Amino acid sequence: MKLLSLKLPTSKLTTFSALNLASASLLLTPLLFAPLYSATAAPMEIDVTVVAPRQQNQVAFVPFAGDNVLSSIILNDLSRTELKVTSQGLPQQPRNSGELAGTLPVWQSLGIPYLVVGSTRSNRGQVITDYEVIDVKSGRIIQGKQSLTANNDAQSMRYAGHVIADKIYELITGTPGDFSGRIAYIEETGVGSDKISRLKVMDADGENVRVMTEVKGSIFSPAWSPDSNRIAYSIQREKSYPIIYVQNVSGGGATAVANYQGSNLSPSFSPDGSKILFSSSFEGSADIYQISANGGNLQKLVSWPSSEVQPSYAPDGQSFVFVSDKAGFNRPQIYRYEFGSGRVTKVSNSSYATSPQFSSDGSQIAFLNGSSAAIMNSGGAVTANLGNTGIDEAPSFSPNGKRVVYASRQGGKGMLTIKSLAGGSAINVPSSGTVRSPVWSASPK
Known part of the structure; x- marks a missing residue:
C-alpha cells in the first residue's frame, strides 16, 4: 500500500501517530493535577464531583468537526460490534483533547470510559482527518493523535471511514477492526437454463455493492486471496464441467486455472497466495489437489475411495481441512491434512459436518453442523x-x-446476515434472488 493518498480499488492511505504516549499524557496533566489549594491562608475549598460507575465497552463519539461523510460511517461500523457507542446527549462537542480543558471531570462523571474526537480539513484536493481516542478516567490519549489522508471522492472517503473505524476499534479493544474488508457472495436469479448467477462484492457494512462477474449458469465457492486483490471461484455453464477461475477485484478478465474434465470446485488460496487447493473428479471420485495460483504444477494430496471435497488452508499454511464421506453415506466429516507428514486426522465430532473455514488465528472453524450454521474449536x-x-x-x-457472515432465506427472499459473536446488532442485507457462499476478505493491501 502506497503512502499519502487513498484511491480505490488500489487503495492508498497514510496513518501515523503524531503524539507519543508521553506527550499525550503531558497534554492533559494540568487538567488532572490542578492544585486543590493555594499557598495563602485562605480557607480550602474542595469541589466534590460525583462520578458515575464506569460502564464497560461504552464509547462517546463526537462527530468530527468539518466532516459530513466519515462520522456516520464510523459510527455505523462501531455500533455493529460489542462496543456501545453514543453520539447523543454529550456535554460538549470538542474537536480535540486540548478543548477538554476544565471539562474533563464532567466527562468522567458520565461513567463512559472512552471518548473519540476529531476533525477534518482539506489540502490540495485531499481530506486530512485528525482524531484521538481518549481514556476518560486518566485523560490519556491512547497511542497519541492519529491522522489519515484520503482523496476527496466518494469511494476513497467511504474506505477511509472504514479504516478509521478499524483503528478506533483496535485502540479500544486491542484487536484490529474488520470494517475495511469486503464481502464477496453469489446471487442467483431464475432456474434451470434461465439461471443467471452474479458474483458480487460489497463493503463490510452491507453498502457499496458491485457486480464482479455475471454468467448464464452457476457460480460456486468464491475465495479471497490473502492480499484481498483476487478472487477464485468456479463457473459451470450449461453442458460443461465447473471450471476454476481467478480474477482481479480491480477489474479485467478472469483466468482459468483448473480446467480439468471433472467437477473442479472449492478453491482455497494458500496463506502466501502462491497456491490453490481445490477438489476435482477428473480422475474418478472427487480428490483434493493443489496447483499454482496461476495454473499448472498439479499435485494430488488426498485420494481415498470416497469423495473428498471443500479443502481450506489453515492460516499458518502447515495444514488444511477438508470434507470426506468415508464414514458412510450422508455422514460427511471434517478432516485435517498435515503437509509435513501427510498425516490425516478427523476433526469434527458431529454426525454431519461440512464446509469448514478457519478463523484468521486458526483457533476456530466455521462449518455446517447438520442443517445449522455453527462454529467449533480446533x-x-x-x-x-x-x-x-x-x-x-x-x-x-x-x-x-469477531464477526461472521452467512447466507439465509427469509420470507421467500435471499438474505445476507452479518453478526457479531460478541454482541452488537446484526446487519441484514436483502436480495432479490437466492444468496450463497459469502466470504469476508481482509483489508486490501
Whole structure:
C-alpha cells in the first residue's frame, strides 16, 4: 500500500501517530493535577464531583468537526460490534483533547470510559482527518493523535471511514477492526437454463455493492486471496464441467486455472497466495489437489475411495481441512491434512459436518453442523450454533474472528446476515434472488 493518498480499488492511505504516549499524557496533566489549594491562608475549598460507575465497552463519539461523510460511517461500523457507542446527549462537542480543558471531570462523571474526537480539513484536493481516542478516567490519549489522508471522492472517503473505524476499534479493544474488508457472495436469479448467477462484492457494512462477474449458469465457492486483490471461484455453464477461475477485484478478465474434465470446485488460496487447493473428479471420485495460483504444477494430496471435497488452508499454511464421506453415506466429516507428514486426522465430532473455514488465528472453524450454521474449536467442540439458515450453508469469519457472515432465506427472499459473536446488532442485507457462499476478505493491501 502506497503512502499519502487513498484511491480505490488500489487503495492508498497514510496513518501515523503524531503524539507519543508521553506527550499525550503531558497534554492533559494540568487538567488532572490542578492544585486543590493555594499557598495563602485562605480557607480550602474542595469541589466534590460525583462520578458515575464506569460502564464497560461504552464509547462517546463526537462527530468530527468539518466532516459530513466519515462520522456516520464510523459510527455505523462501531455500533455493529460489542462496543456501545453514543453520539447523543454529550456535554460538549470538542474537536480535540486540548478543548477538554476544565471539562474533563464532567466527562468522567458520565461513567463512559472512552471518548473519540476529531476533525477534518482539506489540502490540495485531499481530506486530512485528525482524531484521538481518549481514556476518560486518566485523560490519556491512547497511542497519541492519529491522522489519515484520503482523496476527496466518494469511494476513497467511504474506505477511509472504514479504516478509521478499524483503528478506533483496535485502540479500544486491542484487536484490529474488520470494517475495511469486503464481502464477496453469489446471487442467483431464475432456474434451470434461465439461471443467471452474479458474483458480487460489497463493503463490510452491507453498502457499496458491485457486480464482479455475471454468467448464464452457476457460480460456486468464491475465495479471497490473502492480499484481498483476487478472487477464485468456479463457473459451470450449461453442458460443461465447473471450471476454476481467478480474477482481479480491480477489474479485467478472469483466468482459468483448473480446467480439468471433472467437477473442479472449492478453491482455497494458500496463506502466501502462491497456491490453490481445490477438489476435482477428473480422475474418478472427487480428490483434493493443489496447483499454482496461476495454473499448472498439479499435485494430488488426498485420494481415498470416497469423495473428498471443500479443502481450506489453515492460516499458518502447515495444514488444511477438508470434507470426506468415508464414514458412510450422508455422514460427511471434517478432516485435517498435515503437509509435513501427510498425516490425516478427523476433526469434527458431529454426525454431519461440512464446509469448514478457519478463523484468521486458526483457533476456530466455521462449518455446517447438520442443517445449522455453527462454529467449533480446533478440537472439534461446538462453541456456537447460529441456527438453521434455510439453505444449508456455513458461516464465514471476518478477518479478526469477531464477526461472521452467512447466507439465509427469509420470507421467500435471499438474505445476507452479518453478526457479531460478541454482541452488537446484526446487519441484514436483502436480495432479490437466492444468496450463497459469502466470504469476508481482509483489508486490501
